[in-house]
Amino acid sequence: MVYGALPTIDAADVVPGTPVLDVREQAEWDEVHLERAQHIPLSELSARAGEIVVPESGPLVVACHLGGRSAQVVAWLRAQGVDALNLAGGLDEWEARGLPVVRG
Template identity: 50%
Template sequence: MSDQPTTPQALSDDAVLLDVREQDEWDAGHAPGAVHIPLSEVPSRLDELPDAEPLPVICRSGGRSGRAVQWLSAQGYDVVNVDGGMKAWDQAGKQVVTDNGQAPEIL
């Protein structure tokens, strides 16, 4: 288990991530390799977690993903929080996409 957060710069542009933001945030813009499971749904959707070790977990700025990492670690998962979240991902110049063709933004 990793207690240390990772940074967007340390991840590849197409890294597999777990995005725990809400649907409207996801719709506005997300990392291209992200899997979306809102924080409140993580416990009931463990079978949908991406297969990556450690699995980077991201939200808008790091708070919700930090809670997800804490809980998932306690369940035995190898996870790591992405420091600064999608705001830092975007600021690092990493790709942000939408599923609807709209210009992406971080809410």
């Protein structure tokens, strides 16, 4: 898979406070999301790219359900010069590790 070649970060290695961009669709976000994540669905990304909050220092972690959509965004962001990392396994892996999420 293409995202295997991209820089990734394991859910357990995400430092609290690290900015996260969630690119899942609205229904997925409404079901479960990370508390402080920025939400811009992949389907809206081209129109809303200017809204992406890029950290002044450190990486931007990009997340989706399993890691495929976020990998596309990470590749695009890195081509723009943004230090972006793909969340390995996505929100599915995050939840499987028992890390905190917001439901509903």
